[in-house]
Amino acid sequence: xxxxxxxxxxxxxxxxxxxxxxxxxxxxxxxxxxxxxxxxxxxxxxxxxxxxxxxxxxxxxxxxxxxxxxxxxxxxxxxxxxxxxxxxxxxxxxxxxxxxxxxxxxxxxxxxxxxxxxxxxxxxxxxxxxxxxxxxx
Amino acid sequence: xxxxxxxxxxxxxxxxxxxxxxxxxxxxxxxxxxxxxxxxxxxxxxxxxxxxxxxxxxxxxxxxxxxxxxxxxxxxxxxxxxxxxxxxxxxxxxxxxxxxxxxxxxxxxxxxxxxxxxxxxxxxxxxxxxxxxxxxxxxxxxxxxxxxxxxxxxxxxxxxxxxxxxxxxxxxxxxxxxxxxxxxxxxxxxxxxxxxxxxxxxx
Numbered sequence: 617x618x619x620x621x622x623x624x625x626x627x628x629x630x631x632x633x634x635x636x637x638x639x640x641x642x643x644x645x646x647x648x649x650x651x652x653x654x655x656x657x658x659x660x661x662x663x664x665x666x667x668x669x670x671x672x673x674x675x676x677x678x679x680x681x682x683x684x685x686x687x688x689x690x691x692x693x694x695x696x697x698x699x700x701x702x703x704x705x706x707x708x709x710x711x712x713x714x715x716x717x718x719x720x721x722x723x724x725x726x727x728x729x730x731x732x733x734x735x736x737x738x739x740x741x742x743x744x745x746x747x748x749x750x751x752x753x
Numbered sequence: 754x755x756x757x758x759x760x761x762x763x764x765x766x767x768x769x770x771x772x773x774x775x776x777x778x779x780x781x782x783x784x785x786x787x788x789x790x791x792x793x794x795x796x797x798x799x800x801x802x803x804x805x806x807x808x809x810x811x812x813x814x815x816x817x818x819x820x821x822x823x824x825x826x827x828x829x830x831x832x833x834x835x836x837x838x839x840x841x842x843x844x845x846x847x848x849x850x851x852x853x854x855x856x857x858x859x860x861x862x863x864x865x866x867x868x869x870x871x872x873x874x875x876x877x878x879x880x881x882x883x884x885x886x887x888x889x890x891x892x893x894x895x896x897x898x899x900x901x902x903x904x905x906x907x908x909x910x911x912x913x914x915x916x917x918x919x920x921x922x923x924x925x926x927x928x929x930x931x932x933x934x935x936x937x938x939x940x941x942x943x944x945x946x947x948x949x950x951x952x953x954x955x956x
Contacts, residue, residue: 655844660841660844661845664841667838670834671831671833671834674830674833675830678823678826678830681950682819682823682955685951685955686814692956696956699951699952699955700951702951703947703948703950703951703952706947707944710940710943714833714834714837714943721773721775722774723773723774723780724775724783727783727784727787728787731787731791734794739794739797739798739801742798742799742802746801
């Protein structure tokens with residue numbers, strides 16, 4: 617995609633008027649703003665190039681996942697570790713760049729940390745069970 | 754708010770709340786996604802329990818169809834980039850291009866579901882059903898639930914491509930935010946598939 621294809625045919629969103637009540641709120645609570653709504657067109661175009669780079673990275677990592685399985689012939693444990701590691705890298709790219717978690721608000725990090733704790737607990741239960749079994753057999 | 758006219762405006766649909774720094778819809782979708790993490794987390798937890806508790810476990814690549822699943826992975830990744838490009842174009846005020854990218858995202862969703870249906874038909878042709886084994890039970894449950902999420906996202910994209918797009922002409926910033934919200938949901942669906950694919954098909 618070139619910059620020509622994304623040339624705006626109408627005024628950018630950032631310049632759009634907001635309802636009066638919300639405009640008042642912005643003035644009342646100065647300093648609070650959503651970064652995603654206040655980027656310049658140049659910044660947005662730069663973001664778009666980043667998205668395309670991330671897409672290329674995800675495509676390469678997907679190919680690597682399949683190639684690692686069929687070309688490396690690793691033992692199951694190593695294959696598992698490698699597959700999960702690549703999946704985590706892909707997850708980081710999607711969450712960090714596409715979902716903008718690298719530049720999000722604190723309240724979202726708070727929600728996700730709490731979710732992460734419960735999620736870890738949820739996965740720990742079966743892992744604990746497995747370790748318990750190995751301990752007995 | 755104009756109470757006299759009986760018109761109550763929903764607050765913080767565009768501008769951020771001072772306490773959270775976010776417009777309400779964005780916080781709402783993240784809370785929803787947090788609940789979704791727990792839903793799929795419970796299924797991944799079940800997979801670990803069933804797999805480790807089973808005396809034997811088949812190789813995913815021998816029982817399932819890796820090629821269509823790999824193509825589906827590429828399709829879903831592509832749809833993730835098209836939805837984020839749709840949002841970026843709407844922020845630039847380019848409704849036409851934004852709409853095209855929403856349409857391409859919807860098309861990617863359709864292709865994903867078509868390939869998934871083909872994959873299921875191959876499994877059924879080989880006599881593999883959810884009742885066949887623990888492996889196929891968890892495979893159909895997880896991919897089926899994921900497919901339902903893809904379908905849900907497609908319905909929302911179809912709405913924003915059709916009747917929902919009217920909002921662009923009355924409240925552009927709010928429409929743009931709506932695409933960001935459905936985009937966040939769509940990326941989550943992609944994220945789940947990123948972990949489902951190697952776990953079920955390659956290990």
